[in-house]
Amino acid sequence: MVEAAFYGDDFTGSTDAMVQFARVGLRAVLLVTLLSASELRELAVRYDVIGVAGIARSLPPDEQEVEVRPVLEALRELGPRVLQYKVCSTADSSPTRGSIGRALEIGREVCGPAVVPILVAQPELGRYTVFSHHFAAEAGTIHRLDRQPTMSTHPSTPMHESDLRRHLSHQTSLPLAAVHLTSYPDATVMPGGVGAVVLDALTDEDLRTLGGVILRDGSAGEVRFAIGSGGLSRALGLALRPEGEVVGSGTSGAGGPVLVVSGSQSPRTAEQIEHARLAGWTVLPLADEVAERVVAAFSAGVGGVVVHTNEVAPAKLGWVPGALAEVVRMAAGVGVRRVVVAGGDTSGQVLRQLDVGALELAGGPAPISPGVHRCRAASAVPGVDGLEVLLKPGQLGGVELFTEFQRWSG
Structure with missing residues (x-):
């Protein structure tokens, strides 16, 4: 009920x-x-x-x-x-x-x-x-x-x-x-x-x-x-449920490659992207050929890639959700199963473009960072179904959020 x-x-x-x-x-x-x-x-x-x-x-x-x-x-x-x-x-x-x-x-x-x-x-x-x-x-x-x-x-x-x-x-x-x-x-x-x-x-x-x-x-x-x-x-x-909290699950351990697609312009997201860059991640602006570059990076063994929209002209903003969704689809095609979508408005538009039908918690209710939670996507699209997705509000998450997600397991 x-x-x-x-x-x-x-x-x-x-x-x-x-x-x-x-x-x-x-x-x-x-x-x-x-x-x-x-x-x-x-x-x-x-x-x-x-x-x-x-x-x-x-x-x-x-x-x-x-x-x-x-x-x-x-x-x-x-x-x-x-x-x-x-x-x-x-x-x-x-x-x-x-x-x-x-x-x-x-x-x-x-x-x-x-x-x-x-x-x-x-x-x-x-x-x-x-x-x-x-x-x-x-x-x-x-x-x-x-x-x-x-x-x-x-x-x-x-x-x-x-x-x-x-x-x-x-x-x-x-x-x-x-x-x-x-x-x-x-x-x-x-x-x-x-x-x-x-x-x-x-x-x-x-x-x-x-x-x-x-x-x-x-x-x-x-x-x-x-x-x-x-x-x-x-x-x-x-x-x-006044009896209180359920203990969550999830630990830092052996994770997997992570793709971040960001439509957020917040200062906190910029700090998270810069931290990933300093940690050796590949950071790319969204452009016409970026999906192929993302696939090449993961195929070469890179552990993390960020695609950001900081350089997208205002006249092309309508193109962004579909372009970011295509990046996710192509990365999933080479085995990437962990995706961060940064930005509240961006998250909704990208997930709809990906034909995600529902989300459930991945692991337990313990957040990877306050207000930022791991979810499992359900979709009729085979490559999208089962993706572990982190939907990140622009202002939330620690500076190390992207690299921490890469290490998270459970």
Whole structure:
């Protein structure tokens, strides 16, 4: 029986949501494409949590609705206790791109007019909400979101406001309220008479408290709609399985060759690419003949190759997902079974180009780095089926992430 379901507005965040549920022992699967109603019902017998990975974070509101509404309607029919619209823990969104406000409106139309909890904080990733103001770590320093070096200058959704109520008020006309830390742990009900309520969280214990509140506050027999990051997924998981963590598996040992395809322009990804270069990896810009160069490098025994998009002209960005997917297919053809896709928007587009149908955890729920998890791809394409895939958000992962993945086993 499905206890929770979610739609992820990008692929990297979707894998994180899946893992947060799996950490407490819930059986979870992540679909890359929406299945038929009968296929979903069959999965609902085998899994506690069903998620669908999407690309809404990169879409304008009209396209976002076409993408999101059918998925929410299909997942609602499975009767989960809660249906999550999964967003990034830096609240990436704007009125014209990846609008969380529009998702809020769609979710209420699908699930009913109950007040929607919004929980964006994810403390283990250095993402906190205090008195509705959001903070995010970068390079070991906690910044208010509108002053965080990466998010304040983000090329698609620059964040100019740290108060999530004010930020979201530009995306919806629904009234917004808040529940603040000073009322915890006695906050047992959500405010009424509003469209949504922004929730503070500073610690894992706050998540545990809020997960219980969200589940208790729902009406019997109704699907509760909620919006939030992997922190919300963890909060719900802890409430659904209060007995706690499942020990993960996976160790550093004898791994195998790794291909990295990157559409990320974040400073952290640049550091990871440079570390790989210094470790002896082949680093190549995406260009017309790069797939053949990648195959030649792996055939010559190179342990790691990075293909990046730093030199792609803006006019050719539409070409990038298909070109990166072709690099992955050709590398898989010479035996490469481990792939990193860097960048939230890039990950979704590349996996769809590769005809990946679903993702499950590879090994156990232990992350290779906070917020970065190994998955196994399921596909009708023989060379793609079974690939071990690491979907990496631009800002996450240690500097040694790529080389560590090369050594990881289990």
